Amino acid sequence: MTNPNPELQARNSIRFETRTSIEQVEESQDLAPKFDKDGLIACVTTDAVSGEVLMLGYMNGEALKKTIASGEAHYWSRSRKMLWYKGATSGLVQRVVEMRIDDDQDAVWLRVVLATGPKAAPASCHVGYRSCFYRTVELKTGRIGYAETEKTFDPKLVYGDAPNPTIL
């Protein structure tokens, strides 16, 4: 007897169609995502409750299928060059409430509910803020300010000595 894995079965049944026409891509019900030359599609993730933009990430085909099949956000980590199950280290899993795709199908939008981690309040940013977009850019001057004045968690406590994903 095989032990059926519902998530794997779901993942295997998801089809990405070949892109054949503008009408198909924009107006049909074909899921025909466009991956860039690195094999990635951009993903905006917002908090389903507050509406706040939490992060902008990237997915390869596998991450996109895993996200659809499991209902939890998976990305491609461009700094670590690996599939990234969000929350694997921190516990700050993102449960997807709704997924959307844009007109030319080169971007997806996830509305998520944030989990609480064992050592962190619900948040999304490796620096410790709720949103990765914790800073403002002032119009006219370009001066940086802070939209979030306090960190939500201590990144040292949550990530330990894991390498910082920011690339210069």
Added chain:
Amino acid sequence: MTNPNPELQARNSIRFETRTSIEQVEESQDLAPKFDKDGLIACVTTDAVSGEVLMLGYMNGEALKKTIASGEAHYWSRSRKMLWYKGATSGLVQRVVEMRIDDDQDAVWLRVVLATGPKAAPASCHVGYRSCFYRTVELKTGRIGYAETEKTFDPKLVYGDAPNPTIL
């Protein structure tokens, strides 16, 4: 006598700093955006009133400076390969209420108020919908559905015979 142009003066005074350390990029007040190998930075644009994600676009350095200086969204059109003042053709200008930048400064978030065009209700998508993300992707199955059931404007009336920006 020269005729001072306040927007140009503002634009010329905006400085992008050289990226020197993770601490500077993540925790300082230096505006040090990271442009990718095509010279672009990703930009998420949301409706300041509804919180809805309207589009995901890209900016080059000039578009970013023009957006900061003018308070109206400018992008780099990857299909037309030119600076793109949003609303130039349609009148659907995006007035920026707040701009944010993310932890590693490779993405910006604009909260905008949509203008009404001469031939279109407030909207953002060349297909005629309010948001470019007018379709849902069903979890588990990957089936496409519609989040917006009706178009907000007639794209033929607004864009005429202008080439469709979607690339297959």
